[in-house]
Amino acid sequence: MIIILSLSLIPIMLISILIYMNFMINFNKKKNRDKPLPFECGFNPMNLNIPPMPINFIITGMIFLIFDVEIIILTPIIATLKMSIIWYISSLIMIITLLLGLIYEWNEQNLKWST
Numbered sequence: 571m572i573i574i575l576s577l578s579l580i581p582i583m584l585i586s587i588l589i590y591m592n593f594m595i596n597f598n599k600k601k602n603r604d605k606p607l608p609f610e611c612g613f614n615p616m617n618l619n620i621p622p623m624p625i626n627f628i629i630t631g632m633i634f635l636i637f638d639v640e641i642i643i644l645t646p647i648i649a650t651l652k653m654s655i656i657w658y659i660s661s662l663i664m665i666i667t668l669l670l671g672l673i674y675e676w677n678e679q680n681l682k683w684s685t
Contacts, residue, residue, distance in 0.1 A: 629680050640668050 647661045675681055 633675060633680065636671065637668065640664065644668075 644661065644664055647657060647664075
């Protein structure tokens with residue numbers, strides 16, 4: 571019983587010492603008034619005049635999500651290449667869809683950053 575009690579006191583003492591050291595180190599630091607404020611994409615949350623987000627960011631994000639999901643769907647095909655001809659046809663359709671989407675985005679000039 572004494573061994574269990576002494577073994578449980580060691581971590582408690584160690585944690586107490588570490589917490590005390592943390593308070594002593596942080597006590598001397600100067601308080602920063604901007605630290606507790608929320609950070610929202612670099613904008614001041616108290617200001618209501620937030621400029622609109624450029625459309626290039628939104629289009630790039632949507633294109634990334636579409637192609638990212640398609641690539642995640644294509645990844646299991648690598649592990650199951652020896653399954654059947656149905657896997658080949660479905661993966662070929664998926665890759666053709668990806669390429670057609672990329673060609674469409676290229677022709678619409680959505681991949682250009684400058685407007």
